[in-house]
Amino acid sequence: MEIIVSVTVGLLVAIGIWMLLDRGLLRVVLGIVVLGNGVNLAVFSAGRLDGRAAAFVTEAGAPALAANPLPQALVLTAIVIGFALFVFALAVLKRSFELHGNVETDRITAVAEKPAPDLPAPAAAQPATPASGAAAAATTTATAGTKPASPPAALGAGKGAAAGTRT
Amino acid sequence: MNALIVSPLLIPLATLVATLLARPSPRLVTALSLAGALALTAAGLVLVGLAAQGQILAAQAGGWAAPYGITLVIDRLSAAMVAITGIVGTATLVFALARDEDPARGRDFHPLVHGLLVGVCGAFVTGDVFNLYVWFEVLLVGSFALLVLGGGKRRLSGTVVYVVLNLVATMMFLLAAGMLYGASGSLNMALLARAFAAGEVPATAHAAVVLMLTAFSIKAALFPVFGWLPASYHVAWTPVSALFAGLLTKVGVYALIRLVTLFWPDAGVAHEVLLWVACATMLIGVLGAAAQVEVRRILSFHIVSQVGYMILGLALATPLALAGAVFYLIHHIVVKANLFFIGGIAARLTGSERLAAMGGLYARAPWLAILFAIPALSLAGIPPLSGFWAKFVLVKASLDAGAWIAAAVALVTGIFTLLSMSKIWNEAFLKPHPAGREGERSAAGMRPAVWAVSALAVMTVAIGLGAGPVMDYAVGAAEQLGAPAGYIAAVTGTGGR
Numbered sequence: 001m002e003i004i005v006s007v008t009v010g011l012l013v014a015i016g017i018w019m020l021l022d023r024g025l026l027r028v029v030l031g032i033v034v035l036g037n038g039v040n041l042a043v044f045s046a047g048r049l050d051g052r053a054a055a056f057v058t059e060a061g062a063p064a065l066a067a068n069p070l071p072q073a074l075v076l077t078a079i080v081i082g083f084a085l086f087v088f089a090l091a092v093l094k095r096s097f098e099l100h101g102n103v104e105t106d107r108i109t110a111v112a113e114k115p116a117p118d119l120p121a122p123a124a125a126q127p128a129t130p131a132s133g134a135a136a137a138a139t140t141t142a143t144a145g146t147k148p149a150s151p152p153a154a155l156g157a158g159k160g161a162a163a164g165t166r167t
Numbered sequence: 168m169n170a171l172i173v174s175p176l177l178i179p180l181a182t183l184v185a186t187l188l189a190r191p192s193p194r195l196v197t198a199l200s201l202a203g204a205l206a207l208t209a210a211g212l213v214l215v216g217l218a219a220q221g222q223i224l225a226a227q228a229g230g231w232a233a234p235y236g237i238t239l240v241i242d243r244l245s246a247a248m249v250a251i252t253g254i255v256g257t258a259t260l261v262f263a264l265a266r267d268e269d270p271a272r273g274r275d276f277h278p279l280v281h282g283l284l285v286g287v288c289g290a291f292v293t294g295d296v297f298n299l300y301v302w303f304e305v306l307l308v309g310s311f312a313l314l315v316l317g318g319g320k321r322r323l324s325g326t327v328v329y330v331v332l333n334l335v336a337t338m339m340f341l342l343a344a345g346m347l348y349g350a351s352g353s354l355n356m357a358l359l360a361r362a363f364a365a366g367e368v369p370a371t372a373h374a375a376v377v378l379m380l381t382a383f384s385i386k387a388a389l390f391p392v393f394g395w396l397p398a399s400y401h402v403a404w405t406p407v408s409a410l411f412a413g414l415l416t417k418v419g420v421y422a423l424i425r426l427v428t429l430f431w432p433d434a435g436v437a438h439e440v441l442l443w444v445a446c447a448t449m450l451i452g453v454l455g456a457a458a459q460v461e462v463r464r465i466l467s468f469h470i471v472s473q474v475g476y477m478i479l480g481l482a483l484a485t486p487l488a489l490a491g492a493v494f495y496l497i498h499h500i501v502v503k504a505n506l507f508f509i510g511g512i513a514a515r516l517t518g519s520e521r522l523a524a525m526g527g528l529y530a531r532a533p534w535l536a537i538l539f540a541i542p543a544l545s546l547a548g549i550p551p552l553s554g555f556w557a558k559f560v561l562v563k564a565s566l567d568a569g570a571w572i573a574a575a576v577a578l579v580t581g582i583f584t585l586l587s588m589s590k591i592w593n594e595a596f597l598k599p600h601p602a603g604r605e606g607e608r609s610a611a612g613m614r615p616a617v618w619a620v621s622a623l624a625v626m627t628v629a630i631g632l633g634a635g636p637v638m639d640y641a642v643g644a645a646e647q648l649g650a651p652a653g654y655i656a657a658v659t660g661t662g663g664r
Binding site: 020025028034035036039040042043044045047067070074077078081084085088089092095096097100105107108110111112113114115116117118119120144 | 300308515
């Protein structure tokens with residue numbers, strides 16, 4: 001039993017690391033999961049594997065054939081936390097694909113290395129503030145959207161303001 | 168007493184829930200959030216007052232005695248870290264009140280900050296290895312969401328690096344915790360320390376500790392595993408990156424200090440390795456900063472470099488060196504968060520954080536120049552500011568221990584730090600703005616940011632001028648760290664009811 005578990009752990013960790021080194025972000029995220037499962041199994045094995053009795057401590061002491069329940073509790077905690085982190089990683093993956101158009105890790109991470117973009121002009125700088133301008137334009141486009149015949153100038157202003165807020 | 172020990176966990180947790188419930192009213196969210204941060208600061212200061220009397224406070228979760236219940240321990244180091252966490256957290260929330268066009272500004276920010284603070288404070292007060300893992304995860308989830316808050320390509324790409332590297336480090340830590348339990352039968356730090364001191368643990372336990380320290384080295388951004396930090400910190404919103412810069416790597420440093428002093432109190436091979444790692448971290452960090460041309464990227468590399476100093480104190484393991492490390496930790500959190508804040512204000516006033524596109528700040532905002540000079544000179548170690556005392560003690564400890572190379576590296580790093588700071592000074596403050604007066608941006612609505620920055624600058628000056636009491640406290644903390652028997656007695660002495 002120990003040998004099977006240790007070989008499995010070794011394989012899972014090896015596969016996990018191999019996937020983490022992949023260029024695609026999808027594989028990296030899955031690699032984290034595989035590696036995490038390998039680690040969970042390793043922690044689980046810390047509490048003895050051949051437990052055949054429930055670990056209820058009586059006056060006579062702990063049953064001889066019981067496994068230590070603590071690592072099992074630890075692994076449960078770790079699995080729950082791992083789920084949450086995996087979901088976050090998936091969200092990052094999805095959003096990366098949407099924004100960057102691909103999931104190649106080196107192309108994604110290269111974006112953070114580019115020179116910092118200039119800050120948008122603050123709202124208080126000019127009387128016609130971009131933020132309030134955008135809000136006003138948004139309301140005009142919203143109202144214009146309800147009406148079939150909308151003035152093209154308002155639509156153009158709305159687009160410009162939307163582009164301005166995005167940068 | 169127990170209520171006070173758990174207060175660093177309960178206050179941010181309660182604030183987190185309260186800010187979530189108050190979501191419909193952004194004003195109420197802000198008020199609750201600030202009140203929570205102030206309460207955390209107050210609780211931290213009360214704990215510092217108690218810990219300064221030399222006593223180590225311990226509480227057992229659910230009243231179960233040490234091996235069964237999860238232990239919370241507050242000694243001088245933990246108390247100081249909780250207090251400083253409260254202070255930096257408050258400063259961040261005040262800074263975030265300033266007018267800002269960043270999409271990250273909003274009501275999501277507040278619950279996430281408190282979620283992060285729960286994790287940070289939990290890591291500082293726990294006395295259990297697995298519980299430390301859980302707090303690290305809490306902290307990570309908060310930091311992931313904060314880093315990417317506001318969205319956009321740039322933030323997302325920094326988050327990818329940050330998430331993957333931190334998850335790998337966390338898994339290493341989990342594996343090490345499991346191995347440690349398998350080898351020694353305990354996860355309680357005090358009981359583990361007793362078993363290590365008595366030589367009752369097999370070699371696997373030592374191997375597990377090595378793995379654990381590697382994981383913390385990634386978290387603390389030590390050489391050669393610091394790459395994730397300068398690749399991600401500069402993309403976040405200014406208050407977020409300042410909070411990260413102040414607190415997050417320092418949780419890793421704290422964990423390193425805590426585990427090394429408990430498990431291996433006597434200098435050994437690990438200390439030798441840490442010494443070289445510390446020297447490499449100091450030097451590579453500061454040289455990396457020299458190659459950067461953006462404010463926050465320069466400062467990010469300086470975080471790496473400064474962490475090296477704290478690890479230097481840990482590696483030397485003499486009482487004076489440990490005191491230096493504790494003093495450095497306290498001073499550094501304040502100064503580094505403040506520099507990130509000031510970088511953010513400077514970027515707001517000039518419209519960019521690229522040094523080439525900045526300028527004219529000295530003529531335009533002399534107050535900002537003074538506010539920048541205080542933490543910048545403190546970081547470089549110019550007397551009488553706080554950084555001078557921190558560096559002075561560490562260099563003296565290195566010379567006392569005969570670590571000439573480490574002392575030389577520490578001094579050279581100080582000079583390079585000064586060079587980096589003067590680069591920011593020349594480019595952003597002295598040089599005229601490249602776009603002339605057109606490039607200048609209004610400072611309207613920046614008042615809360617200036618309050619936060621001024622308060623932290625006053626703290627830096629106060630730590631520098633009143634270095635005596637702070638150093639006394641740090642020496643007391645180092646004594647507790649140097650003699651784990653007190654820690655062990657405090658934990659094992661408080662059994663169940």
